[in-house]
Amino acid sequence: xxxTIRRRSPLVAVLYTVPxxxxxxxxxxxxxxxxxxxxxxxxxxxxxxxxxxxxxxxxDDPIEAAEVRSWANSQDTPLVHICLRQRTIKVxxxxxxxxxxxxxxxxxxxxxxxxxxxxGGVPS
Amino acid sequence: MTRTRVxxxxxxxxxxxxxxxxxxxxxxxxxxxxxDFDRVQSLVETQCPDIALIDLDLPPGGGVAALQWLHEHCNxxxxxWSFDPAQDVVLAAVRAGASxxxxxxxxxxxxxxxxxxxxxxxxxxxxDIATLMIDAIHQHxxxxxxEDRLSALSSRECEVLEQVAGGxxxxxxxxxxxxxxxxxxxxxxxxxxxxxxxxxREAAEFYRAAMSQLASIGDPS
Numbered sequence: 001x002x003x004t005i006r007r008r009s010p011l012v013a014v015l016y017t018v019p020x021x022x023x024x025x026x027x028x029x030x031x032x033x034x035x036x037x038x039x040x041x042x043x044x045x046x047x048x049x050x051x052x053x054x055x056x057x058x059x060d061d062p063i064e065a066a067e068v069r070s071w072a073n074s075q076d077t078p079l080v081h082i083c084l085r086q087r088t089i090k091v092x093x094x095x096x097x098x099x100x101x102x103x104x105x106x107x108x109x110x111x112x113x114x115x116x117x118x119x120g121g122v123p124s
Numbered sequence: 125m126t127r128t129r130v131x132x133x134x135x136x137x138x139x140x141x142x143x144x145x146x147x148x149x150x151x152x153x154x155x156x157x158x159x160d161f162d163r164v165q166s167l168v169e170t171q172c173p174d175i176a177l178i179d180l181d182l183p184p185g186g187g188v189a190a191l192q193w194l195h196e197h198c199n200x201x202x203x204x205w206s207f208d209p210a211q212d213v214v215l216a217a218v219r220a221g222a223s224x225x226x227x228x229x230x231x232x233x234x235x236x237x238x239x240x241x242x243x244x245x246x247x248x249x250x251x252d253i254a255t256l257m258i259d260a261i262h263q264h265x266x267x268x269x270x271e272d273r274l275s276a277l278s279s280r281e282c283e284v285l286e287q288v289a290g291g292x293x294x295x296x297x298x299x300x301x302x303x304x305x306x307x308x309x310x311x312x313x314x315x316x317x318x319x320x321x322x323x324x325r326e327a328a329e330f331y332r333a334a335m336s337q338l339a340s341i342g343d344p345s
Contacts, residue, residue: 018229020142027145084228085207087136104137 009033010055010116013048015040015068017061018084025058028109033116040064046071056116058108060084078115082108091115125152128243131173131200133158133182133190139228143177146232153239159183161190172198175242178222180206180213188213188220195221201242205230211256218257224248263337270334276318284311288324289331 010033016022022037029035033055038048040061049057049071056078059065065081072079072092079092082103090097091111100111130153132143140157147153156173158164160183167173176194180187187204194200203224204217214225224247226238238248249257277285280301287297294308301308312324321327 019231020146020228020235021138023143023145023232024138024141027141082138084136084138102137105141106137108138 011036011052012056012058012112012116013038013052013054015045015057015059015061015064017041017064021060021082021084024105025108025112028105029112032109032113049075049077055119056080056112058082058112065090076119078112078119080108080111080115127152127154128175128239129153129171129173130155130239131158131164131167131176132156133161133164133176133187134179135159135181135183136179139179142232143235146235147239150236161185161193164190164194168194168198168200172200174200175239176200176202177226177239178202178204179228180204180217188216191217191220191222203238203242203248209253209256211260214253214256215260225253226250227253267337270337273319273330274334277315281311281315281318284308285315285327285331288312288315289328289335291328 012025012029012033012035014022014025014035014037016037017040022035026035026037036052036054040059041064045064045067049068054077057068057072058080059068060082062081062083065079068079069092071077073095081090081092081097083090084103087103089100089103089108089111091100100107130143130147132140132155134140140159144155144157147155156167158167164176164182178187178190178194182190187206191202191204194202201223202221203226204214204222205226205228206213207228209225209227217225223242224238226235226248227250230238230250241248274282283301284297287300292300294305294312297308298305312327315327316322316324319327319330321330
Protein backbone atom coordinates (compact mmCIF):
# COMPACT_ATOMS: atom_id res chain seq x y z
CA UNK A 1 0.00 0.00 0.00
CA UNK A 2 1.31 3.44 -0.94
CA UNK A 3 2.71 5.37 1.96
CA THR A 4 2.97 2.30 4.20
CA ILE A 5 6.42 1.40 5.40
CA ARG A 6 6.75 -2.34 5.94
CA ARG A 7 9.46 -3.43 8.26
CA ARG A 8 10.52 -6.97 8.73
CA SER A 9 10.06 -8.64 12.08
CA PRO A 10 13.17 -8.63 14.20
CA LEU A 11 15.29 -11.70 13.75
CA VAL A 12 16.59 -13.71 16.67
CA ALA A 13 19.33 -16.24 15.95
CA VAL A 14 19.51 -19.19 18.31
CA LEU A 15 22.79 -21.12 18.35
CA TYR A 16 21.90 -24.28 20.17
CA THR A 17 23.38 -27.49 21.47
CA VAL A 18 20.09 -28.58 23.04
CA PRO A 19 17.33 -28.66 20.42
CA UNK A 20 14.50 -28.49 22.95
CA UNK A 21 15.72 -25.01 23.86
CA UNK A 22 14.72 -23.90 20.35
CA UNK A 23 11.26 -25.37 20.83
CA UNK A 24 10.78 -23.27 23.93
CA UNK A 25 12.28 -20.05 22.57
CA UNK A 26 10.41 -20.18 19.28
CA UNK A 27 7.16 -20.37 21.16
CA UNK A 28 8.16 -17.75 23.73
CA UNK A 29 9.01 -15.21 21.03
CA UNK A 30 5.98 -15.96 18.88
CA UNK A 31 4.57 -12.62 17.71
CA UNK A 32 7.69 -10.78 18.90
CA UNK A 33 10.38 -11.98 16.54
CA UNK A 34 11.26 -14.47 13.85
CA UNK A 35 13.45 -17.15 15.35
CA UNK A 36 16.06 -18.96 13.29
CA UNK A 37 17.88 -21.83 14.94
CA UNK A 38 21.34 -23.09 14.04
CA UNK A 39 23.29 -25.94 15.61
CA UNK A 40 26.20 -24.57 17.62
CA UNK A 41 29.82 -25.75 17.40
CA UNK A 42 29.65 -26.01 13.62
CA UNK A 43 32.52 -23.59 12.90
CA UNK A 44 32.32 -20.01 11.73
CA UNK A 45 29.40 -18.87 13.84
CA UNK A 46 30.65 -15.34 13.41
CA UNK A 47 30.46 -15.63 9.63
CA UNK A 48 26.93 -16.93 9.94
CA UNK A 49 25.88 -14.09 12.22
CA UNK A 50 27.57 -11.51 10.00
CA UNK A 51 25.57 -12.84 7.06
CA UNK A 52 22.16 -12.89 8.64
CA UNK A 53 22.63 -9.81 10.85
CA UNK A 54 20.20 -10.85 13.60
CA UNK A 55 18.64 -8.35 15.97
CA UNK A 56 19.49 -10.58 18.92
CA UNK A 57 21.43 -13.79 19.51
CA UNK A 58 20.65 -16.54 22.01
CA UNK A 59 23.17 -19.28 22.80
CA ASP A 60 22.99 -22.23 25.19
CA ASP A 61 26.65 -23.17 25.20
CA PRO A 62 29.44 -21.39 27.13
CA ILE A 63 32.08 -21.86 24.43
CA GLU A 64 29.77 -20.50 21.77
CA ALA A 65 28.84 -17.61 24.05
CA ALA A 66 32.49 -16.70 24.46
CA GLU A 67 33.07 -16.91 20.73
CA VAL A 68 30.10 -14.71 19.84
CA ARG A 69 30.71 -12.20 22.61
CA SER A 70 33.14 -9.88 20.83
CA TRP A 71 31.09 -9.91 17.62
CA ALA A 72 27.87 -9.06 19.49
CA ASN A 73 29.63 -6.30 21.38
CA SER A 74 31.08 -4.75 18.23
CA GLN A 75 27.70 -4.94 16.46
CA ASP A 76 25.76 -3.71 19.47
CA THR A 77 23.61 -6.84 19.11
CA PRO A 78 21.94 -8.20 22.24
CA LEU A 79 23.42 -11.54 23.27
CA VAL A 80 21.73 -13.86 25.75
CA HIS A 81 23.48 -16.91 27.17
CA ILE A 82 21.17 -19.53 28.68
CA CYS A 83 23.26 -21.41 31.24
CA LEU A 84 21.30 -24.65 31.34
CA ARG A 85 23.31 -26.42 34.00
CA GLN A 86 23.34 -23.39 36.31
CA ARG A 87 19.69 -22.61 35.51
CA THR A 88 20.44 -18.94 34.93
CA ILE A 89 20.63 -16.56 32.00
CA LYS A 90 23.33 -14.02 31.29
CA VAL A 91 22.93 -10.95 29.15
CA UNK A 92 25.82 -9.13 27.50
CA UNK A 93 25.57 -5.46 28.38
CA UNK A 94 28.31 -2.98 27.51
CA UNK A 95 30.72 -5.81 26.98
CA UNK A 96 30.10 -7.51 30.31
CA UNK A 97 27.91 -10.44 31.27
CA UNK A 98 25.10 -9.60 33.65
CA UNK A 99 23.30 -12.47 35.32
CA UNK A 100 19.55 -12.27 35.17
CA UNK A 101 16.79 -14.01 37.09
CA UNK A 102 16.19 -17.76 36.50
CA UNK A 103 16.05 -19.45 33.15
CA UNK A 104 12.29 -19.52 32.78
CA UNK A 105 10.81 -19.13 29.33
CA UNK A 106 9.21 -15.86 30.41
CA UNK A 107 12.45 -14.38 31.70
CA UNK A 108 14.23 -15.35 28.48
CA UNK A 109 11.45 -13.74 26.44
CA UNK A 110 11.57 -10.60 28.54
CA UNK A 111 15.33 -10.29 28.34
CA UNK A 112 15.46 -10.82 24.58
CA UNK A 113 12.54 -8.50 23.85
CA UNK A 114 13.78 -5.90 26.32
CA UNK A 115 17.26 -5.91 24.81
CA UNK A 116 15.88 -5.49 21.30
CA UNK A 117 13.58 -2.66 22.34
CA UNK A 118 16.44 -0.93 24.12
CA UNK A 119 18.43 -1.15 20.92
CA GLY A 120 15.47 0.06 18.85
CA GLY A 121 15.27 -3.20 16.95
CA VAL A 122 11.62 -4.03 17.39
CA PRO A 123 9.37 -2.33 14.86
CA SER A 124 6.09 -0.80 15.86
CA MET B 125 -8.55 -41.11 20.34
CA THR B 126 -7.00 -41.69 23.74
CA ARG B 127 -4.06 -39.45 24.32
CA THR B 128 -0.95 -40.62 26.12
CA ARG B 129 -0.65 -38.49 29.24
CA VAL B 130 2.96 -37.38 29.69
CA UNK B 131 4.23 -35.85 32.92
CA UNK B 132 7.31 -33.67 32.45
CA UNK B 133 9.01 -33.19 35.81
CA UNK B 134 11.87 -30.74 35.41
CA UNK B 135 13.00 -27.76 37.47
CA UNK B 136 14.04 -25.89 34.34
CA UNK B 137 11.10 -24.10 32.73
CA UNK B 138 12.73 -24.08 29.33
CA UNK B 139 12.69 -27.88 29.19
CA UNK B 140 9.11 -28.14 30.38
CA UNK B 141 8.11 -25.56 27.78
CA UNK B 142 10.18 -27.25 25.08
CA UNK B 143 8.54 -30.63 25.66
CA UNK B 144 5.11 -29.06 26.03
CA UNK B 145 5.41 -27.17 22.74
CA UNK B 146 6.81 -30.19 20.95
CA UNK B 147 4.13 -32.62 22.11
CA UNK B 148 1.33 -30.10 21.63
CA UNK B 149 1.86 -30.48 17.91
CA UNK B 150 1.28 -34.22 18.17
CA UNK B 151 -2.29 -35.43 18.38
CA UNK B 152 -1.54 -38.46 20.54
CA UNK B 153 0.00 -36.76 23.58
CA UNK B 154 -1.26 -34.60 26.43
CA UNK B 155 1.30 -32.97 28.70
CA UNK B 156 1.24 -32.04 32.38
CA UNK B 157 4.17 -30.31 34.05
CA UNK B 158 5.81 -30.48 37.47
CA UNK B 159 8.56 -28.24 38.73
CA ASP B 160 9.42 -30.44 41.72
CA PHE B 161 8.62 -33.68 43.52
CA ASP B 162 5.77 -32.13 45.56
CA ARG B 163 4.03 -31.20 42.33
CA VAL B 164 4.61 -34.71 40.97
CA GLN B 165 2.89 -36.17 44.02
CA SER B 166 -0.09 -33.84 43.80
CA LEU B 167 -0.54 -34.53 40.08
CA VAL B 168 -0.35 -38.27 40.62
CA GLU B 169 -3.00 -38.06 43.35
CA THR B 170 -5.39 -36.79 40.70
CA GLN B 171 -4.38 -39.16 37.91
CA CYS B 172 -1.38 -41.32 37.20
CA PRO B 173 0.28 -40.30 33.95
CA ASP B 174 1.02 -42.92 31.33
CA ILE B 175 4.60 -41.72 30.99
CA ALA B 176 6.78 -39.60 33.27
CA LEU B 177 9.90 -37.85 32.05
CA ILE B 178 11.94 -37.20 35.18
CA ASP B 179 14.93 -34.88 35.42
CA LEU B 180 17.58 -36.39 37.67
CA ASP B 181 18.09 -33.06 39.45
CA LEU B 182 14.43 -32.75 40.35
CA PRO B 183 14.13 -30.82 43.63
CA PRO B 184 14.30 -31.39 46.44
CA GLY B 185 15.63 -34.95 46.67
CA GLY B 186 16.69 -35.72 43.11
CA GLY B 187 15.07 -37.66 40.30
CA VAL B 188 15.99 -41.14 41.53
CA ALA B 189 13.77 -40.68 44.61
CA ALA B 190 10.93 -39.51 42.38
CA LEU B 191 11.40 -42.50 40.07
CA GLN B 192 11.32 -44.84 43.05
CA TRP B 193 8.16 -43.21 44.42
CA LEU B 194 6.39 -43.32 41.07
CA HIS B 195 7.37 -46.95 40.63
CA GLU B 196 5.78 -47.76 43.99
CA HIS B 197 2.61 -45.70 43.52
CA CYS B 198 1.69 -45.95 39.83
CA ASN B 199 1.91 -48.09 36.75
CA UNK B 200 3.49 -45.10 35.06
CA UNK B 201 6.35 -45.91 32.73
CA UNK B 202 9.21 -43.62 33.55
CA UNK B 203 12.14 -42.18 31.65
CA UNK B 204 15.02 -40.47 33.41
CA TRP B 205 16.86 -37.70 31.63
CA SER B 206 19.85 -35.52 32.32
CA PHE B 207 22.67 -33.62 30.66
CA ASP B 208 25.74 -35.78 31.27
CA PRO B 209 24.75 -39.26 32.35
CA ALA B 210 27.32 -41.08 34.46
CA GLN B 211 27.28 -44.85 34.64
CA ASP B 212 26.36 -45.04 38.33
CA VAL B 213 23.53 -42.53 37.87
CA VAL B 214 22.07 -44.41 34.92
CA LEU B 215 22.19 -47.64 36.92
CA ALA B 216 20.59 -45.98 39.93
CA ALA B 217 17.77 -44.67 37.75
CA VAL B 218 17.14 -48.08 36.20
CA ARG B 219 17.22 -49.75 39.61
CA ALA B 220 14.70 -47.18 40.81
CA GLY B 221 12.32 -48.32 38.10
CA ALA B 222 13.14 -46.21 35.04
CA SER B 223 12.21 -47.89 31.77
CA UNK B 224 14.64 -45.75 29.83
CA UNK B 225 17.20 -43.00 29.98
CA UNK B 226 17.64 -40.08 27.62
CA UNK B 227 20.09 -37.24 27.26
CA UNK B 228 18.60 -33.77 27.40
CA UNK B 229 20.21 -32.83 24.11
CA UNK B 230 17.98 -35.33 22.34
CA UNK B 231 16.41 -34.11 19.10
CA UNK B 232 12.68 -33.29 19.15
CA UNK B 233 11.98 -36.10 16.69
CA UNK B 234 14.05 -38.45 18.81
CA UNK B 235 12.08 -37.59 21.91
CA UNK B 236 8.75 -38.18 20.18
CA UNK B 237 10.02 -41.51 18.85
CA UNK B 238 11.26 -42.49 22.30
CA UNK B 239 7.92 -41.70 23.92
CA UNK B 240 5.97 -43.61 21.27
CA UNK B 241 8.43 -46.47 21.61
CA UNK B 242 7.82 -46.57 25.35
CA UNK B 243 4.07 -46.75 24.75
CA UNK B 244 4.78 -49.71 22.45
CA UNK B 245 6.76 -51.43 25.17
CA UNK B 246 10.28 -50.47 24.13
CA UNK B 247 12.97 -49.19 26.48
CA UNK B 248 14.34 -45.91 25.16
CA UNK B 249 18.10 -45.69 25.50
CA UNK B 250 20.39 -43.60 23.35
CA UNK B 251 23.32 -45.49 21.80
CA ASP B 252 25.92 -44.09 24.18
CA ILE B 253 23.78 -44.93 27.20
CA ALA B 254 23.18 -48.45 25.89
CA THR B 255 26.96 -48.80 25.65
CA LEU B 256 27.27 -47.46 29.17
CA MET B 257 24.80 -50.07 30.41
CA ILE B 258 26.60 -52.93 28.63
CA ASP B 259 29.91 -51.76 30.12
CA ALA B 260 28.29 -51.71 33.54
CA ILE B 261 27.03 -55.28 33.11
CA HIS B 262 30.49 -56.44 32.05
CA GLN B 263 32.08 -54.65 34.99
CA HIS B 264 29.54 -56.24 37.30
CA UNK B 265 30.41 -59.71 35.91
CA UNK B 266 34.15 -59.01 36.24
CA UNK B 267 33.59 -57.87 39.79
CA UNK B 268 31.76 -61.09 40.64
CA UNK B 269 34.64 -63.14 39.20
CA UNK B 270 37.14 -61.17 41.22
CA GLU B 271 35.08 -61.58 44.38
CA ASP B 272 34.83 -65.33 43.72
CA ARG B 273 38.62 -65.64 43.41
CA LEU B 274 39.23 -63.57 46.53
CA SER B 275 36.63 -65.51 48.51
CA ALA B 276 38.64 -68.70 47.92
CA LEU B 277 41.40 -67.28 50.14
CA SER B 278 41.37 -67.58 53.91
CA SER B 279 41.51 -64.39 55.94
CA ARG B 280 45.17 -65.11 56.79
CA GLU B 281 45.97 -65.66 53.11
CA CYS B 282 44.31 -62.32 52.32
CA GLU B 283 46.53 -60.64 54.91
CA VAL B 284 49.61 -62.24 53.38
CA LEU B 285 48.51 -61.27 49.86
CA GLU B 286 47.98 -57.68 50.94
CA GLN B 287 51.52 -57.62 52.28
CA VAL B 288 52.86 -59.17 49.07
CA ALA B 289 50.99 -56.58 47.00
CA GLY B 290 52.59 -53.89 49.15
CA GLY B 291 56.03 -55.19 48.17
CA UNK B 292 56.93 -56.80 51.50
CA UNK B 293 59.52 -59.62 51.64
CA UNK B 294 58.71 -62.94 53.31
CA UNK B 295 60.79 -61.97 56.32
CA UNK B 296 58.90 -58.70 56.71
CA UNK B 297 55.55 -60.43 56.33
CA UNK B 298 56.51 -62.98 58.93
CA UNK B 299 57.45 -60.22 61.32
CA UNK B 300 54.33 -58.18 60.60
CA UNK B 301 51.97 -61.13 61.07
CA UNK B 302 54.00 -62.80 63.81
CA UNK B 303 54.39 -66.07 61.94
CA UNK B 304 57.41 -67.97 60.63
CA UNK B 305 58.89 -67.43 57.20
CA UNK B 306 58.15 -71.09 56.46
CA UNK B 307 54.45 -70.45 57.15
CA UNK B 308 54.54 -67.36 54.93
CA UNK B 309 55.94 -69.47 52.09
CA UNK B 310 53.20 -72.05 52.55
CA UNK B 311 50.55 -69.34 52.51
CA UNK B 312 52.00 -67.91 49.31
CA UNK B 313 52.04 -71.33 47.63
CA UNK B 314 48.39 -71.75 48.58
CA UNK B 315 47.55 -68.26 47.31
CA UNK B 316 49.21 -68.93 43.94
CA UNK B 317 47.30 -72.19 43.60
CA UNK B 318 43.92 -70.73 44.54
CA UNK B 319 44.28 -67.68 42.31
CA UNK B 320 45.69 -69.70 39.43
CA UNK B 321 48.74 -67.49 39.00
CA UNK B 322 52.38 -68.49 38.56
CA UNK B 323 54.29 -65.99 40.64
CA UNK B 324 53.98 -63.70 43.63
CA ARG B 325 54.32 -60.78 41.24
CA GLU B 326 51.21 -61.95 39.33
CA ALA B 327 49.40 -62.42 42.63
CA ALA B 328 50.34 -58.90 43.71
CA GLU B 329 49.14 -57.48 40.38
CA PHE B 330 45.86 -59.36 40.71
CA TYR B 331 45.32 -58.02 44.23
CA ARG B 332 46.02 -54.40 43.29
CA ALA B 333 43.74 -54.64 40.25
CA ALA B 334 41.02 -56.28 42.33
CA MET B 335 41.14 -53.59 45.00
CA SER B 336 40.99 -50.90 42.36
CA GLN B 337 38.08 -52.61 40.61
CA LEU B 338 36.09 -53.14 43.79
CA ALA B 339 36.66 -49.55 44.88
CA SER B 340 35.64 -48.03 41.54
CA ILE B 341 32.28 -49.75 41.19
CA GLY B 342 29.39 -48.90 43.45
CA ASP B 343 27.39 -51.47 45.33
CA PRO B 344 25.58 -53.43 42.62
CA SER B 345 22.78 -54.60 44.88
